Amino acid sequence: MDENKDISTNPAPSLLERAGVRLAILGAGESGVGAAYLALQKGYDVFVSDFGSIADHYKQQLQSWNVKFEENGHTEAEILSAAEVVKSPGIPDKAPIVKKLVANNIPVISEIEFAGRYTDAKMICITGSNGKTTTASLTYHILKNGGLNVGLAGNIGKSFAYQVATEKYDYYVLEISSFMLDSMYKFRADIAVLLNITPDHLDRYDYKLENYAASKFKITQNQTAADHFIYCADDAETLKVMEGKEIAAQQLPFSIEKKIETGAYLDKDNIVINATQEHFTMSINDLALQGKHNIYNSMASGIVAKVLELRNETMRESMGNFRNIEHRLESVGKISGISFINDSKATNVNSTWYALESMTTDVVLILGGVDKGNDYEMLKPLVKQKVKAIVCLGKDNKRIHEAFEDDVDVIVNTASAAEAATVAYHLAEKGDTVLLSPACASFDLFKNYEDRGRQFKEAVKEL
Incomplete structure (x- = not known):
């Protein structure tokens, strides 16, 4: 892996510089334990701290890697001696230990931000209040069937950090929550997908929908004119934020209510994707995922596939034989x-x-x-x-x-x-x-x- 990716904006210190540097990790779930493994591999002095109890299988992993960890409380001196802290998405910014880190000017980042420094893979990042797990899973299914060397991570499956440490994928499909986005700064999505914005988790955003919406739009931060932003043109909250926002990426909207010049739309019972020169059409009756919301999800996944120049035949087959994830319809x-x-x-x-x-x-x-x-x-x-x-x-x-x-x-x-x-x-x-x-x-x-x-x-x- 090229550890000097985007060195001007996203520095990854050399192994020599990292030797003995303390990296503290708050939370020992999937993302925290994965981050610990990657950090260990990169030469950091790793310390994992969980305010609650750690699940046995994660504890066994940390022990087998000789990672120092604690549970059922935080030892502040150990955490505040870190050069940087990776925070699990479930821990709110209002947590006392996070406030102390901020007060001490110690950077607090997400596992996605941390792991993104150590891979050159293209990033396909999917967020939204609803449908992101289904859309991420469908997108991964289409790309994998299309022969791409692709991983699936984020809010789903094995942690991104662990996969970066153990695999060599050319592409990642990442399901990204607003909690992850809140602690992401220099990370860049090559293709960003925003499905919708509806009130959720507002207790983390001072009960203001505009704060939550701003968090979702961080999916577009650091994007360039070479990147793509895929969004729902029927979603009122998304359009409201876009009115006052400059987005550098190429915009590809999708809609079931109106014809879209470049993106995707519904023509009678057919999805039409015209995001590239080669158009794609498919009857909604042939989609594996049924229901209006799944037309949106299929459109978003289809646009990603077209941007990556997958064949129409592969797309049609994949969108027709996809099996939804466990616990989602x-x-x-x-x-x-x-x-x-x-x-x-x-x-x-x-x-x-x-x-x-x-x-x-x-x-x-x-x-x-x-x-x-x-x-x-x-x-x-x-x-x-x-x-x-x-x-x-x-x-x-x-x-x-x-x-x-x-x-x-x-x-x-x-x-x-x-x-x-x-x-x-x-x-x-x-x-x-x-x-x-x-x-x-x-x-x-x-x-x-x-x-x-x-x-x-x-x-x-x-x-």
Whole structure:
């Protein structure tokens, strides 16, 4: 790997300069442990600190690499002696240790920023409030099928840093959250994709949508005229920010509402991508991913593929045979003619809206968990139209009852995935869909949304 990539703007110190330099890493999850491995490989004196407990498998990795670490608290002297700190995205800037680092002028960066210094690979970076995991997975699927030497990282799969340390990819598809973007400064996306901006995680942004939107637009920072910015021309918040913003990259919008001269649009039932000289068309009926929101996701992935000059035949095949990721509108199977879908990754109202919007049958909806100040108003029209019963899965379901008591005849409380699946099964009839799309975080009853989804799938198998 060329460690002098973009030396003028993105310096990677030589091995000699790094020897013995302290790099502290806050958080020992996937990104933190991956960053530790890369830092160790590059000659840093690495110290990992987690305010909570470290999962056993990560602890074993750190021990096998002889990395110094601590859990269940921070030793400030060890952290404040660092030349630089890599912060896991889940740690807010308001955390006391982060405030002290800033006060001491110690740079705090993301794992993506750190790892980006040590690879020459082309960066395809995908962000947005909803759809980014699906779009990143689909983009990776198309590029891999097209014969490109490509890795998938960011908010998904093995950490970017670990892959940079152990692989030699020519391209990376990175799913990037706003939390990651907040700690990214010199990193540059060769192709940046912004899918949409809807209210989410506003507690991290002083409850101001404009702050969250500004964070999302950091995906375009440092881009040049040689780079590309792909965005949704139908998204009001995206367009609002763009009005007062200069973007150096070539802009490639996509829309299902209007014809786009250079980008992608919908012509009757056909996606048209005219981002390059060779146009691409495909019927939306042939897409593996169905529903309006997935037309957007497929357009964004398709534009990336065309920018990278993939063949239309490869694109058509890949967009037609893609299988969605676990916990995102994942088909669990059919019992007595009732379909079960695991959309546990829907941790906000917008994600649940997208899930409901793609349903073509009557729905028994499993909702609930830790409510992040949800406004359920936007769900009401779809609930009235498609939902015959709501099964609440959470410790406190009061707000769900209040939101939907006038729209649905049956709202039932449950306290486990098994109970929710059983109750939903009895409420559904042949031809219906039982949809787990909670619109809430999971940590009242589960470790995380993956745990919630897996428990639901197990429960369905037991029916």
